[in-house]
Amino acid sequence: MTTAPKSRRARSESGDEPSSASVPPGVRAIKKYPNRRLYDTQTSSYITLADVKDMVMACENFAVVDAKTGDDLTRSILLQIILEEETGGVPMFSTQALAQIIRFYGHTMQGMMGNYLEKNIQSFIDLQAKLTENSMVNLPNPMQSFMTSYMEQSTQMFTQMQEQMTKQAESLMGNLGNFPGTRK
Incomplete structure (x- = not known):
């Protein structure tokens, strides 16, 4: 009851x-x-x-x-x-992709990876909306244009993530030089 x-x-x-x-x-x-x-x-x-x-x-x-x-x-x-x-049904993530995601937990890049995935998913959603909009206008080969735009945005996000990682590494290495007993 x-x-x-x-x-x-x-x-x-x-x-x-x-x-x-x-x-x-x-x-x-x-x-x-x-x-x-x-x-x-x-x-x-x-x-x-x-x-x-x-x-x-x-x-x-x-x-x-x-x-x-x-x-x-x-x-x-x-x-x-x-x-x-x-x-149930067809999974979105492969076993390898899930394992890779798990490996990021506790890693120093965990926050950046989450941010990267979130931005990439949002970019995919935005481009999907554009594809739907463009299909109404009958543009030639909208899927090719969609994938090209998506790949460009994904590459830009990955480049930004690499730049942030480089800055963090440089900062970390610079801070290591400030400890006693280390050479500059």
């Missing part, structure tokens, strides 16, 4: 209510209860991961929070959706 969440007043009095600061105004709040159920506060109903995926696909702004602590669980839920997508 499932029980509906306590009323707002009952939750506040019992201390179960996460702070209102845990979800910014204008962001759809999804609460995750200890029984692993997700509760959509906008529709006052329980939802599934498939419903959350639909929100992602619709570009809705939402946050998943732990119903008791108010901790942000959005990334965890999104990773669950990715896991389901990767295990």
Whole structure:
């Protein structure tokens, strides 16, 4: 037997209510209860991961929070959706690509790699939108133009990442020269 969440007043009095600061105004709040159920506060109903995926696909702004602590669980839920997508049907990432991503965790370049992937995905999305727009105008061979633009932007981002790595290495090497017992 499932029980509906306590009323707002009952939750506040019992201390179960996460702070209102845990979800910014204008962001759809999804609460995750200890029984692993997700509760959509906008529709006052329980939802599934498939419903959350639909929100992602619709570009809705939402946050998943732990119903008791108010901790942000959005990334965890999104990773669950990715896991389901990767295990069912045709996976997006090869085993080798996943292993390479794992190797970046804890590496000094972890933050840069995340930023690089995020920018590259956004660039791909932007170019995909342009391709769709250009296909309406019937440009000759829009796929070739799309891939050329994508490769140019990807190369620019990779070059910027290499420049940042070089600057960090130079800075690190310069700082090593400041330690006693090292030669300049």
